Amino acid sequence: MRVAVFSTKPYDRKFLDEANQRLIDADGPAAGHELGYFESRLTAESVALAFGIPAVSVFVNDEIDPPVLSMLSGGGTKLVALRCAGFNNTNVAEAARLGVTIVRVPAYSPHAVAEHTIGLMLALNRKLHRAHARVREGNFALEGLLGFNLNRKTVGVIGTGRIGAIVTQILEGFGCRVLLNDLHPNAAITAAGTPYVELDTLLAESDVITLHCPLTPETNHLINQETLAKAKPGVMLVNTSRSALVDATAAIDALKTGTLGFLGLDIYEEESDFFFRDLSDHVIQDDAFSRLLTFPNVLITGHQAFFTAEAMAAIAETTISNLTAFERGESLAANQVTVDMVR
Numbered sequence: 001m002r003v004a005v006f007s008t009k010p011y012d013r014k015f016l017d018e019a020n021q022r023l024i025d026a027d028g029p030a031a032g033h034e035l036g037y038f039e040s041r042l043t044a045e046s047v048a049l050a051f052g053i054p055a056v057s058v059f060v061n062d063e064i065d066p067p068v069l070s071m072l073s074g075g076g077t078k079l080v081a082l083r084c085a086g087f088n089n090t091n092v093a094e095a096a097r098l099g100v101t102i103v104r105v106p107a108y109s110p111h112a113v114a115e116h117t118i119g120l121m122l123a124l125n126r127k128l129h130r131a132h133a134r135v136r137e138g139n140f141a142l143e144g145l146l147g148f149n150l151n152r153k154t155v156g157v158i159g160t161g162r163i164g165a166i167v168t169q170i171l172e173g174f175g176c177r178v179l180l181n182d183l184h185p186n187a188a189i190t191a192a193g194t195p196y197v198e199l200d201t202l203l204a205e206s207d208v209i210t211l212h213c214p215l216t217p218e219t220n221h222l223i224n225q226e227t228l229a230k231a232k233p234g235v236m237l238v239n240t241s242r243s244a245l246v247d248a249t250a251a252i253d254a255l256k257t258g259t260l261g262f263l264g265l266d267i268y269e270e271e272s273d274f275f276f277r278d279l280s281d282h283v284i285q286d287d288a289f290s291r292l293l294t295f296p297n298v299l300i301t302g303h304q305a306f307f308t309a310e311a312m313a314a315i316a317e318t319t320i321s322n323l324t325a326f327e328r329g330e331s332l333a334a335n336q337v338t339v340d341m342v343r
Contacts, residue, residue: 001033001034001054001055001323001326001327002033002034002036002053002054002055003033003034003035003036003053003054003055003056003057003081003323004036004038004049004050004053004055004056004057005035005036005037005038005056005057006038006040006041006042006046006049006050006056006057006058006059006062007038007039007040007041007042007058007059007061007062007276008037008038008039009039009276011312012037012059012083012312012316013035013037015312015313015315015316016035016316016319016320017035018313018316019313019316019317019319019320020032020033020035020320022317022320023320023324031324033320033323033324033327036053041059041061041062041063041272042056042058042062042063042064042068043062043063043068044063044067044068044071047068047071047072047075048071048075050072050075050077051075051076052075052076053075053076053077054076054077054078054079055077055078055079055080055081055323055326056072056077056079056080056081057080057081057082057083057319057323058080058081058082058083059082059083059084060084060086060089060303061089061271061272061275061276062089063089064080064089064090064091064095064102065091065094066091066094069091069094069095069098069100070094070098072100073098073099073100077100078099078100078101078326079100079101079103079323079326080095080100080101080102080103081103081104081319081322081323081326082102082103082104082105082337083105083315083316083319084104084105084306084315085104085105085106085107085108086104086214086215086242087102087104087337087341087342088214088215088242088244090102090337092337092338092339092341092342093339093342096338096339101326101332101336102336102337103322103326103332103335103336103337104335104337105314105315105318105319105322105335106334106335107162108306108311108314108315108318109306109308109310109311109314110161110162110163110165110166111166111310112305112306112307112308112310112311113163113240113305113306114163114166114167114170115170116240116266116301116304116305116306117163117167117210117212117238117240117305118167118170118171120238120240120264120266120299120301121150121208121210121236121238121264122150123264123299124236124238124262124263124264124297124299125147125148125150125236125262126145126147127144127145127147129299130144130145130296131145148207150171150174150175150176150208151174151175151176152175152176152177153176153177153207153208154176154177154178154179154205154206154207154208155171155176155177155178155179155206155207155208155209155210156178156179156180156181156202156203156205156206156208156209156210157171157178157179157180157181157210157212158180158181158182158199158202158209158210158211158212158213158222159181159182159211159212159213159214159241160180160182160185160186160189160212161186161212161213161214163212163240163241164180164182164186164210164212164213165186165188165189167210167212168180168189168194172194176208178194179195179196179197179201179202179205179206180194180195180196180197180202181196181197181198181199181202182196182213183218199227200230203227203230203231203232204230204231204232205232206231206232206235207232207235207236208235208236208237208238209223209231209235209236209237209238210237210238210239210240211223211237211238211239211240211241211242211245211246212240212241213241213242213245214241214242215241215242215243215244215245219242219245220244220245221244221245221246221247221250222245222246223237223239223245223246223247223250223251224247224250225247225250225253225254228250228251228254228259228260229259231259231260233258233259233261234258234259234260234261235259235260235261235262236261236262236263236264237251237260237262237263237264238263238264238265239264239265239266239267240264240265240266240267240305241267242267243265243267243268243269243270243271244269246265246269248268248269248288248289248292249288251263251292252288252291252292255292255295255297255298261297262297262298262299263292263295263297263298263299264298264299264300265292265298265299265300265301266300266301266302266303266304266305267303268289268300270286270288270289271302271303273285273286274286274289275302275303276302276303318335322335
């Protein structure tokens with residue numbers, strides 16, 4: 001099957017080509033897919049590149065909105081294969097109306113994101129990013145680098161799916177007291193004895209808060225001026241989940257007053273304008289993002305929490321499998337995104 005693959009970098013092509021080759025090695029040359037790679041994002045401006053191609057594959061910052069879906073459908077595209085778990089960039093209802101199937105990679109490597117989350121906590125706490133810069137300049141002074149023991153600290157985990165569950169396990173290994181909040185408690189965690197609490201309790205008692213919930217109308221800007229006001233002064237906030245969970249303007253205000261003592265982000269609400277690109281010779285036009293970069297107690301990574309060899313291999317393998325199952329008319333139930341999932 002011919003596939004237009006958007007938002008690709010050399011590493012995407014490497015892993016997808018390897019997964020496609022494994023399919024060919026197993027089932028013969030006719031089983032492989034014809035992958036056409038585009039570095040550009042899928043938008044209304046670039047959708048013409050997919051005209052006449054039955055399937056497209058996209059990533060987190062591509063735009064699968066009604067205008068794009070309409071043009072895809074009009075050009076003969078029947079399948080959109082997301083190379084990610086989240087689908088908040090996709091108008092699932094419009095896709096269903098047009099008869100366009102949406103599939104995703106629901107679980108590629110929850111350990112990758114969980115471990116990156118812990119890495120952000122440790123780096124912020126022990127100020128590793130600042131210490132690294134100092135040592136490179138020959139400055140070995142310790143003033144300003146004082147951290148705290150995570151052991152016996154209270155950490156609030158909001159969202160206890162696969163990633164949140166692994167984060168909880170790691171934190172308990174550090175000797176942390178973990179508080180959980182989720183509209184749908186994880187039975188395995190409950191059985192292990194880790195308590196679920198109301199959001200206000202978690203905010204008031206946590207020294208560190210980490211977000212691992214999906215983006216829904218209820219969780220949009222979950223961390224805002226009101227919720228930050230309920231948090232323990234100087235709290236550390238880490239978000240490796242969905243960018244719009246945090247109101248950036250409210251976070252900036254909280255950093256200025258000291259209400260927020262540390263902020264670690266791997267995603268940003270307007271990241272599609274600059275993430276996954278080298279803009280070192282450009283001026284970043286997003287004022288809120290630029291302001292966040294001025295704080296010494298803020299650490300931002302460019303949506304790399306998922307980025308391990310294991311995760312990339314899993315994403316590629318599942319994407320190729322989704323394409324193959326669709327082409328062969330096999331069940332996609334495990335990975336298909338349906339309207340019911342967004343209600």
